[in-house]
Amino acid sequence: xxxxxxxxxxxxxxxxxxxxxxxxxxxxxxxxxxxxxxxxxxxxxxxxxxxxxxxxxxxxxxxxxxxxxxxxxxxxxxxx
Numbered sequence: 173x174x175x176x177x178x179x180x181x182x183x184x185x186x187x188x189x190x191x192x193x194x195x196x197x198x199x200x201x202x203x204x205x206x207x208x209x210x211x212x213x214x215x216x217x218x219x220x221x222x223x224x225x226x227x228x229x230x231x232x233x234x235x236x237x238x239x240x241x242x243x244x245x246x247x248x249x250x251x252x
């Protein structure tokens with residue numbers, strides 16, 4: 173069942189030997205493609221974290237503003 177096959181790399185066109193029917197790239201290209209995919213995933217994660225941080229900051233700012241308005245109203249009522 174462990175049959176080796178000659179395949180052609182999709183990225184560089186070099187031929188390589190593999191036992192896997194799934195593999196599409198030679199070892200060199202696979203490491204490069206894996207690094208590129210990991211870099212893109214890290215960028216997406218960084219963007220999601222930044223968006224979440226901005227959303228949280230906006231929520232905190234809104235709650236602080238409403239608290240300040242409430243305190244100002246109370247001060248006006250107390251002064252009357």
